[in-house]
Amino acid sequence: MIRKYLYGNPIETSAITEEMELSKDPIPYFNELTLNSGETVFTYQMTESDIVYGLGEANRGLNKRGYIYESFCTDDPNHTEEKRSLYGAHNFVVISGMISVGIFIDCAAKVTFDIGYTEQDTLKITPSVPDFKVYVIDGKDAYDIVKQFRKIIGRSYIAPRWAFGFQQSRWSYMNEDEIREVVRKYRENGIPLDAIYLDIDYMEGYKDFTVSDERFPNFKDFVAEMRSQGVRLVPIIDAGVKIEDGYDVYEEGVQNNYFCKREDGSDFVAGVWPGRTHFPDFLNEDARKWFGSKYKVLLDDGIEGFWNDMNEPAMFYTDEGLNEVKDYIKNVDLSNPDSETIFKVKDKLSGLANRMEDYCGFYHNVDGQMIRHDKVHNLFGYNMTRSAGEAFDELEPNKRILMFSRSSYIGMHRYGGIWTGDNQSWWSHLLLNIKMMSSLNMCGFLYSGADLGGFGSNCTRDLMLRWLAFGIFTPLMRNHSALGTRRQECYNFGDTEDFKNILSIRYSLIPYLYSEYMKACLNDDMMIKPLSFEYPADDFARGVEDQLMIGESIMIAPVYEQNANGRYVYLPEDMLLVTFKSSSQRKYQILKKGPHFITVALNEVPVFIRKNKLLPLCRTTICTDNMDTSRFEIIAYTNDNIDYTMYEDDGISKDYDNPNNYCQFSIKKIDDQLGAVSSKTIVKLSLFN
């Protein structure tokens, strides 16, 4: 049951798509307190065994207890443990224990979730403004509550199937030839590849919707050339529009008042990659439509996917901030500074980026009302991506365009996926990736993934292999790395066979992964789940954070520690362990319910098939275009009749709901023997019981 409450006079976030009456009951489960400052605080007394799920893209574990989180979309590339904010604001938590209850704080401004940080057993939620909505959901368990929540926030964005191929990125591939070289090396080494990303340097002077003539003199041809090799190019779009006379996007924006304004009505200026920029007012419907229409120029060049970046929005500096620093430096004697002076000047400069004063220094035009940015901060990236998504619906009514964003809010999940931003080549960030995936799924962000191998810092061969071995199972499987770091394309670490093999597993799994992803999208369900959601009565499973259920048939247990030759795994039921070395090289072992230690070599991927489930595998290929989905190999763990319903479509049109988009795989007793039955050709059945 879902109860809705209104506080003050919030602007419409459109996070919730379902019309609902306001509840007349008092808020259940939570204590509600209005402080003298006017802030409303919601508290919940947790019992020792309560788990708190949720918060989507947030730091730390699956169970969010023991820390404090601030929902305030933040560009901070150093995700160390003490950080309270990442790029997204996903204000949905579920307390799971003797009582299970979920709460969604639909608030466009900052919300603080103190989940046992200040007091070990107290959950305390504090919206920073008096205007918001609250939804309280009860249900039989956490999974039930998540499913109820997902029903009211609308269907998740659906990516094209090619976006399940392996994707390679770098800040930045600088020109056509560099990209040709990357693609050539992937193809030469037989390592699958479906897309190459264009980071900021493909543009002319970092201007959105431009392409550098010098670096890409024949962009449209180049897009087609790559496409003919099975490779899509995916350009980045940044939030800030460069201030430059003669630049159409800038001039149109100024002319039509499409940019965010200062209090005095002038266009707000923030320094980002291009230097001084204006921010499109994505909360203004007209501006949103206008910005969205700009993607057309790249679609017309044959582009089929985009990533929206810097849309927290990130600011390196503002004029206001710079002036403050200048004034400060003027009054400092740098001839004989003490340490404090040095630190203060340094802090002043570091503090230039993403200043709260600057977020309070510009305004949005929301249906004619001027609203200060900080009050609606968390909607910015959301509405940038909505701007693109709504435009794509008009420009390409029956074609799926790949779209994912860095910043997000619940609601944005209907318009695009997310990647988890600027992580690092740290083993702990591989673990963070593992722990975050199901939280993202709870909040509707199904098409998501992290920068595999890590964006910042230098990746080592072993970290790359282990991270890929996990990335196989995330819808967005992209290797991305930063300027100045070690090159981390898969062919750069020696002995490329291991990389080819690991990616071959991904490509064999794509029909299954895509099917599970699509069913989750279409049914407002989760594709990636914690064990506790599938085995709610299993107390041990409740404590497991480093294993995941991927769709209905399999469980994974990635290795995320350097120099580990295996790991402990808990099986909530008997399972068939398939250890893949490549799509075709596999070992099988039936393991009993309970804890196990499994050895996993650096070039192996363990997959656990659940009892009475089957896993269909297609033949691997070098890109999704070449994928043959008419012939399958089946691995089944059963001694009885079982079925698997596979979702399958053309992967690109929007004819999702066609009932013909399903096919059956069955294990059936025929002449007293179990065999595989399907409309597909079954080339091999590996049956275990």
Next chain:
Amino acid sequence: MIRKYLYGNPIETSAITEEMELSKDPIPYFNELTLNSGETVFTYQMTESDIVYGLGEANRGLNKRGYIYESFCTDDPNHTEEKRSLYGAHNFVVISGMISVGIFIDCAAKVTFDIGYTEQDTLKITPSVPDFKVYVIDGKDAYDIVKQFRKIIGRSYIAPRWAFGFQQSRWSYMNEDEIREVVRKYRENGIPLDAIYLDIDYMEGYKDFTVSDERFPNFKDFVAEMRSQGVRLVPIIDAGVKIEDGYDVYEEGVQNNYFCKREDGSDFVAGVWPGRTHFPDFLNEDARKWFGSKYKVLLDDGIEGFWNDMNEPAMFYTDEGLNEVKDYIKNVDLSNPDSETIFKVKDKLSGLANRMEDYCGFYHNVDGQMIRHDKVHNLFGYNMTRSAGEAFDELEPNKRILMFSRSSYIGMHRYGGIWTGDNQSWWSHLLLNIKMMSSLNMCGFLYSGADLGGFGSNCTRDLMLRWLAFGIFTPLMRNHSALGTRRQECYNFGDTEDFKNILSIRYSLIPYLYSEYMKACLNDDMMIKPLSFEYPADDFARGVEDQLMIGESIMIAPVYEQNANGRYVYLPEDMLLVTFKSSSQRKYQILKKGPHFITVALNEVPVFIRKNKLLPLCRTTICTDNMDTSRFEIIAYTNDNIDYTMYEDDGISKDYDNPNNYCQFSIKKIDDQLGAVSSKTIVKLSLFN
């Protein structure tokens, strides 16, 4: 067997105490290559199963494979995974596999250890200068090699027994009353405490060997007052000496040329906490003696221990660096900066600290020879602590003074312990602490530990409890935290009973821990060992990095993950699990060899007693002064006669080698029944078999 090699003409580091002939054999096991640049490179081709131990205070795991480390003592408080240098330089590694071989690069300048970072199976060691010594050690296994190495580097520093008590620190307790309050709260809550630390603010203007009159008007009396409550005060000493007319240390140093010089012979200036300072030339024997003699003023006030800090040496800035920044800023147009300009100015300011140019900008007088600092950088903190240690031997010939340092080099282990510097309140740093302890032991640093609860960032109750539950087993058990962070004294997290209980376990264990520590010191052995050192034939044990052997009787397996209610543990043999809730509240369980999952509540400490071993426990107390070591309780896991030899002395004099400093505990068959026999009173025997 140990072979010694000489390259170029290195200065004497005194890391090695044993006289040895140069080897006439070529270097065995390693390939040696002299590059055109004059650099010598040592490489070793690792097999897949080789483990590389060593490097003492270094980042990442127990097995150092898969990363690159630079031995260059560095003040960097943000120990994230990509960092290559921490505060110490411990150039000893052991490759353990089919062949086991150790190598010590006795080099005072930077040495790079690329342990499979560039090429997965290649270990590559590159000293940055042509002058150094190399020691190659082979032996039957890694432990054997470590023991050989320890024999040639001399006996480790021996701490007083009171330093095994629990110690509380903060940057900073600002005055007498604040300290009285901390002690009062510890005592009121019955939480044991043996020492309070004085961080930089106890000084007058951050001047070494001064005490602020305002904050501590009657320092000597206050030291005595605390001492009467069983609490020692431990002041910090920084490397830099404030430039201030009338300050005796400054004036004497200038007068006698005891400070490091610029190339032009002027005294080198670096900005640190006091502002502009000079660095004592600890490599100059006269300066070292002089600086050491200064500790007397605090010893005379009744002080019995010190910590040496900022001795990498850390520099916030130099005049040379500041001038460069000023010149740079002068030429930058900050009226309309692009992002690069902003970043560059910021980087310039951040780059002011610990600049390599500055380390190349001053000189030491080593036996009359002027040697540029960067060539001997890693000896600086070492010789600061040596200066203190040599002085203590003169000033207090028969009293142990507590001494530990932040920066260190092998050789310094004879003069003091170390703490592991400015860590953070991160769960990953609890794990780093666990993984580092045995590496430190390999390099001779037995009296060591990390800032429990974490120095930077805010600690949560659960992290504090789990970290204390590990800290129980480290010789230095100190809770320390930074200015501006959440107060992390044990009484600040509510429900103090849990803290009191956990510390009661420490105090019951002190006789055992102290005994194991002393035996390790006296026999050049390790107190804290990886499992693989005790069970070299056990392949599984070789992979375990998060369990440790503590002395001869016990193994520990700390919980280091947030919200975990237990953990997996591997038992290399049958063991008795004793789950302590307090020194007196315990549960017992015999567990078989192999992997297990054990549940460990937040207020529990699991200890594994080895087969045929016993663990003596004394009664807990609130400070070591009150410890009663005449009466013991024994927990034994045996069905046969066994013995335990306990080292025991007065804990403060230097009469270590007295053969009377040992007493026996035996489990013996008497009248067909096993009983405990000792010269001590055995108040209880808990016998399991």
